[in-house]
Amino acid sequence: MAVSPSSPLSVDAYRQQVDAAAEAIRARTPLQPRLGIILGTGLGALAREIDVEVDVPYDDLPHFPISTVESHHGRLLIGRLGGVPVYALQGRFHLYEGYTPREVTLPVRVLATLGVDTLLISNAAGGMNPHYRRGDLMMLTDHINLQGANPLVGPNVEDWGPRFPDMSEPYDVALRHLAERVALEQGIKLHQGVYVAVVGPNLETRAEYRFLRMIGGDVVGMSTVPEVIVARHMGVRVLAISVITDECFPDALEPISIEDVLAAAARAEPDLTRIMKVVAARIGAGDPVPTAGSPAGPAERRQDHLDA
Numbered sequence: 001m002a003v004s005p006s007s008p009l010s011v012d013a014y015r016q017q018v019d020a021a022a023e024a025i026r027a028r029t030p031l032q033p034r035l036g037i038i039l040g041t042g043l044g045a046l047a048r049e050i051d052v053e054v055d056v057p058y059d060d061l062p063h064f065p066i067s068t069v070e071s072h073h074g075r076l077l078i079g080r081l082g083g084v085p086v087y088a089l090q091g092r093f094h095l096y097e098g099y100t101p102r103e104v105t106l107p108v109r110v111l112a113t114l115g116v117d118t119l120l121i122s123n124a125a126g127g128m129n130p131h132y133r134r135g136d137l138m139m140l141t142d143h144i145n146l147q148g149a150n151p152l153v154g155p156n157v158e159d160w161g162p163r164f165p166d167m168s169e170p171y172d173v174a175l176r177h178l179a180e181r182v183a184l185e186q187g188i189k190l191h192q193g194v195y196v197a198v199v200g201p202n203l204e205t206r207a208e209y210r211f212l213r214m215i216g217g218d219v220v221g222m223s224t225v226p227e228v229i230v231a232r233h234m235g236v237r238v239l240a241i242s243v244i245t246d247e248c249f250p251d252a253l254e255p256i257s258i259e260d261v262l263a264a265a266a267r268a269e270p271d272l273t274r275i276m277k278v279v280a281a282r283i284g285a286g287d288p289v290p291t292a293g294s295p296a297g298p299a300e301r302r303q304d305h306l307d308a
């Protein structure tokens with residue numbers, strides 16, 4: 001069996017792990033959600049809004065990594081949010097914990113295998129845009145991957161997606177418009193901007209924040225981008241929102257602790273929860289209509305170009 005140069009696990013074995021985890025989940029409930037949610041920092045309260053039918057600790061799922069961060073619980077909730085069937089991943093995995101990019105993204109592969117076509121993601125991030133304040137929310141319009149890692153490295157599984165997936169619009173335009181409308185209706189301030197992904201776990205130096213701002217970042221964080229890359233690879237549309245947990249202005253930088261980060265996330269939690277809940281309900285009601293997405297659009301043409 002061919003072994004990937006990037007990992008001791010062959011891509012065939014990885015695929016079998018994904019299928020086995022999906023099968024184990026399928027066996028637990030007849031519910032077949034098309035909506036997935038990654039509950040990062042700041043979305044713990046959303047879990048309480050879900051009418052949970054099945055609650056599975058990650059330890060009970062074959063091949064799921066175990067979360068090592070205390071502020072992230074590791075469980076899959078299956079139930080209804082605003083009446084809409086959802087899978088909610090409560091707890092995610094980070095590269096800084098020592099997981100490989102493939103391990104970090106296994107839950108997203110599993111949800112897409114189960115039929116999820118829309119993914120709502122939340123995360124905590126440091127705000128570099130001077131208009132942002134601690135406790136604000138920012139919807140991602142784009143990202144910059146500075147993690148030096150990519151979950152698609154290694155042999156490609158053609159059934160999952162193309163070798164060279166398009167990234168011209170990683171965050172679905174129709175979903176962004178929906179979230180923007182919902183935030184307006186609810187009277188919640190929602191910035192829009194670019195997320196830079198770094199590995200962490202240390203926060204950045206002043207010089208690094210200055211650099212990340214200069215290259216076009218509005219916020220910086222340690223998650224989300226691997227999951228988005230895998231979701232887009234499998235044709236899943238994504239909406240992602242950051243909670244700004246600290247102000248990263250290089251000329252006025254204050255030391256920050258994890259307690260500060262969690263306190264800011266807790267402050268923003270009710271607004272983020274409300275946006276996500278209403279967005280989920282609207283998606284369940286058929287709004288927005290799925291955007292003509294990646295596979296048949298410009299991505300395909302770019303693909304041809306690369307293959308030529």
Ligand code: HPA
Nearest residue numbers: 124125126203220221222
């Ligand atoms: N940098 C990186 N990740 C973060 C930050 C930060 O300042 N704040 C919350 N997550």
